[in-house]
Amino acid sequence: MHKSALIDHIETSFVLSEGEAAEILSYFDFHKLKKKETLLSAGKLCDKLFFVEKGCLQLYFIDDLGNQKTTQFAMENWWLTDFLAFQNQTPSNFYIETVEKSKVLSISFSKHQELLEKYPKMEKYFRSIYEKAYGAALMRIKFINSLSKEEMYFMFRDNFPEFVQRVPQYLLASFLGLTPEYLSEIKKKQLS
Amino acid sequence: MHKSALIDHIETSFVLSEGEAAEILSYFDFHKLKKKETLLSAGKLCDKLFFVEKGCLQLYFIDDLGNQKTTQFAMENWWLTDFLAFQNQTPSNFYIETVEKSKVLSISFSKHQELLEKYPKMEKYFRSIYEKAYGAALMRIKFINSLSKEEMYFMFRDNFPEFVQRVPQYLLASFLGLTPEYLSEIKKKQLS
DNA sequence: CGGATCGTTGATCAACTTCAACGGTCGTGG
DNA sequence: CCACGACCGTTGAAGTTGATCAACGATCCG
Numbered sequence: 001m002h003k004s005a006l007i008d009h010i011e012t013s014f015v016l017s018e019g020e021a022a023e024i025l026s027y028f029d030f031h032k033l034k035k036k037e038t039l040l041s042a043g044k045l046c047d048k049l050f051f052v053e054k055g056c057l058q059l060y061f062i063d064d065l066g067n068q069k070t071t072q073f074a075m076e077n078w079w080l081t082d083f084l085a086f087q088n089q090t091p092s093n094f095y096i097e098t099v100e101k102s103k104v105l106s107i108s109f110s111k112h113q114e115l116l117e118k119y120p121k122m123e124k125y126f127r128s129i130y131e132k133a134y135g136a137a138l139m140r141i142k143f144i145n146s147l148s149k150e151e152m153y154f155m156f157r158d159n160f161p162e163f164v165q166r167v168p169q170y171l172l173a174s175f176l177g178l179t180p181e182y183l184s185e186i187k188k189k190q191l192s
Numbered sequence: 193m194h195k196s197a198l199i200d201h202i203e204t205s206f207v208l209s210e211g212e213a214a215e216i217l218s219y220f221d222f223h224k225l226k227k228k229e230t231l232l233s234a235g236k237l238c239d240k241l242f243f244v245e246k247g248c249l250q251l252y253f254i255d256d257l258g259n260q261k262t263t264q265f266a267m268e269n270w271w272l273t274d275f276l277a278f279q280n281q282t283p284s285n286f287y288i289e290t291v292e293k294s295k296v297l298s299i300s301f302s303k304h305q306e307l308l309e310k311y312p313k314m315e316k317y318f319r320s321i322y323e324k325a326y327g328a329a330l331m332r333i334k335f336i337n338s339l340s341k342e343e344m345y346f347m348f349r350d351n352f353p354e355f356v357q358r359v360p361q362y363l364l365a366s367f368l369g370l371t372p373e374y375l376s377e378i379k380k381k382q383l384s
Numbered sequence: 385c386g387g388a389t390c391g392t393t394g395a396t397c398a399a400c401t402t403c404a405a406c407g408g409t410c411g412t413g414g
Numbered sequence: 415c416c417a418c419g420a421c422c423g424t425t426g427a428a429g430t431t432g433a434t435c436a437a438c439g440a441t442c443c444g
Binding site for chain 2: 083120130136
Binding site: 341371373374 | 431432433434435
């Protein structure tokens with residue numbers, strides 16, 4: 001059994017013995033997924049938390065007009081779920097789907113609880129992850145409220161170039177909160 | 193010494209002995225503040241995490257045109273800081289200021305670290321707080337990307353009526369990401 | 385009472401969306 | 415391996431939402 005990306009990631013916070021690493025991993029299920037596979041659907045109970053070892057997931061919803069809108073991407077070493085619905089064990093407000101073929105770990109709510117009880121260190125790990133994620137979300141809201149869509153695109157492209165190359169343009173547009181048509185126009189302007 | 197709102201709040205997660213409660217509180221400083229007092233300034237090291245016992249704080253920044261834009265409010269039983277800057281102990285991207293006269297607890301980064309080491313239960317408490325906060329931030333981004341400014345206002349007013357009454361209108365406008373003039377127009381439309 | 389601050393109004397303007405149409409590309413089945 | 419269809423990116427015209435600006439009233443506080 002090769003060493004998991006999850007264990008590597010946890011070990012950026014603290015060291016695990018081989019036994020601990022193996023036992024922690026045993027709480028998770030492993031999934032090898034193709035492009036556009038669905039992991040969670042809106043309205044369904046949200047009972048899984050996902051960790052991306054390789055590939056890319058998106059958290060999205062469908063608006064009144066039937067358009068798919070991406071709220072969050074998760075690439076290597078990111079955690080993803082509808083966190084409110086997961087914590088409260090209620091139906092999800094979002095869909096989760098693979099953007100590329102991906103390797104993903106999942107853990108159910110009850111297993112997650114058990115894991116945290118058995119390994120209190122993991123509370124620290126998740127506390128730190130969520131603290132960062134919340135801080136980043138506040139920064140993102142700051143950007144949304146201060147940048148034009150055009151500035152938004154350039155900022156994002158300059159700060160996350162791999163991202164922009166990796167994700168199809170209509171998904172990027174959706175994530176940035178503008179239409180594919182307008183994004184196309186922005187890119188054109190830039191060239192002249 | 194009267195029982196603190198913070199202790200009450202922690203005890204919604206798990207029970208504390210009297211001794212524990214007192215000792216946990218000893219990590220915090222207490223502040224009684226007037227309206228419009230500044231607790232954190234952009235560019236300054238962010239070394240404090242705040243808990244609102246009573247009153248209201250805002251996290252805001254100043255945009256290119258010099259306008260103050262509110263990214264987050266914190267009322268009773270909310271935690272607030274620039275979480276990214278706090279965790280990394282770097283200069284802040286935001287200001288924090290009282291909206292009303294308030295009673296606030298603060299804890300420094302190093303004291304916070306000590307507290308978490310001494311009371312591992314507190315890791316669980318903060319993990320849960322941040323998980324909720326991050327989930328709520330994702331929902332907020334969902335709303336930003338699916339509702340018009342008008343719908344945004346009505347949604348917010350219907351779901352958080354106390355909030356709308358309590359906060360001055362120009363701050364509410366700033367938080368919702370629209371201009372005071374347009375908010376005024378929306379409210380007028382509604383009456384006819 | 386006086387000044388500053390906040391909410392309102394209406395006119396003008398810019399940013400961004402919507403819609404419809406077209407061309408390119410990718411992947412799938414024959 | 416080719417051909418076809420579906421999907422994606424692009425273009426341009428027209429329409430809408432919401433911002434900006436300037437001015438006026440109201441209210442709050444010293």
